[in-house]
Amino acid sequence: MEFTVAQIAQVVGGTVEGDATATVSSLAKIEEAAPGALAFLANAKYEHFLYTTQATAVIVSPELVLRHPVAAALVRVPDPYSAFTKLLEFYAQATRMGKRGVEQPSFMGESSTIGTNHYRGAFSYVGEGCVLGENVLVFPHAYIGDRVRIGANSVVHAGAKVYADTVIGQRCVIKAGAVVGTDGFGFAPQADGSYKAIPQIGNVVLEDDVSIGANATVDCATMGSTTIRQGTKIDNLVQLAHNVEIGKHTVIAAQTGISGSSKIGDYCVLAGQVGLVGHISLANRTTIGAQSGLVKSVKEEGQILQGYPAFGLRANQRAAVVYRRLPELEQRVAALEKSQAAPDKA
Structure with missing residues (x-):
């Protein structure tokens, strides 16, 4: 061009x-x-x-x-x-948008429909009862399960997997190798020490303009929906567990893991390798620094947190200065203890 x-x-x-x-x-x-x-x-x-x-x-x-x-x-x-x-x-x-038409071999269930100007690549699979909008692109080796709904102008890249009953909005992007809607990690401990799988019967809902990175995983809900709201961007290799809720226009960087039923607010930023325990919430516009771990909810908007367990950025930076001086401080304490223990030579 x-x-x-x-x-x-x-x-x-x-x-x-x-x-x-x-x-x-x-x-x-x-x-x-x-x-x-x-x-x-x-x-x-x-x-x-x-x-x-x-x-x-x-x-x-x-x-x-x-x-x-x-x-x-x-x-x-x-x-x-x-x-x-x-x-x-x-x-x-x-x-x-230069991609159009249907390459063979590919499959789409007889009860499924797809809008105009679409593309389905070779070896792609679309199950039964699906509704795909206009200008939807499904690249080779992508899998779309039964009863999936995908809005107009969305793209499912090569090798991505979209499980049954997932709802995807308009202009969404599911990148290569991502898995959306797989079973959540739900197992009930038994008296004999074994674990029994808990059926995961919910789904995943992606609102408009959501991006899911390569090899990221979004688990379906145990019941109800795992929800990612409008405009949120998920990086590669991110794990979102069952019943997680992510607010609008939030960004989550690579290798972050969010445990089940946690709720992230709007306009949040989670840097790389952040970890959240389950059943906590983050207020709107929260920023979490790289490699941090959260073990409790953040209720005040606009906070910047760092560390494990994560706390205020400035306090964390001051603590880091003290931490680097620990060997020196240890020697000073040891010398002080020795001087106090020495007999009075006077």
Whole structure:
């Protein structure tokens, strides 16, 4: 695909300085861009690349003051990073939307329906009683169980598994290898020390614009629904247990595990390798630092927590300073004890 700089400016709502008729056909980092590429500059520490880049055009801020001549055409927008992200989304969508039709072999149950402009890749499986909207893309080796509902413009990538009765909203993305709706980890201890499986008869509900990362797992509810609300983004290798509820526009980074029946609020941020015990809740706009563990609920909105067990970020940082000094403090205490135990030489 090829676009003029003027067309790019129109898409991102920017103004052009330089040759508006120049054409670009690819997106690239400013330090790696070749002729025909479009790059962006959002971080001041990369500004020196602007004067040497081979890019045909660069998206920049209106406040940027040039210190040297620039060969590339400039597209000035209020937020270069967001503008470039918008172009990446546009490019990715245009690339995906090129997929249409049904590849063989593939299977779809006779009682299932799918909207117009869809795609079903080779070896994909769609069970009975499913309703898939228009522009839905199901890539090769994806599995969709019985009675699943998927909204318009959603994508199920290669090898993903969507279990029976799952409800997926519009514009959702289920990435490669993800498993949505598998049985939750429910086992009842028996008198003889063994465990008996508890049937998991609930489902998973993903609202609109949810993204589930590669090899992430979202367990179905024991009863009711495991729910992920609008706009939430789940990274790769995340585990969400049965009956978990995630609020809207929350982000959860890789290798995080959330135990059963915990509730995460809206606009929360959970960094990598965070762990939550079951049956606790996080207030809206809570941020949890990487490798932290939560063992109790967070009731006050807007808190930033770190550590295990997690507590306030500033207090945790002060505690870390003391922790690093423990060997020194131990020696000082030992020396003090020795001096106090020594006989009075006077």
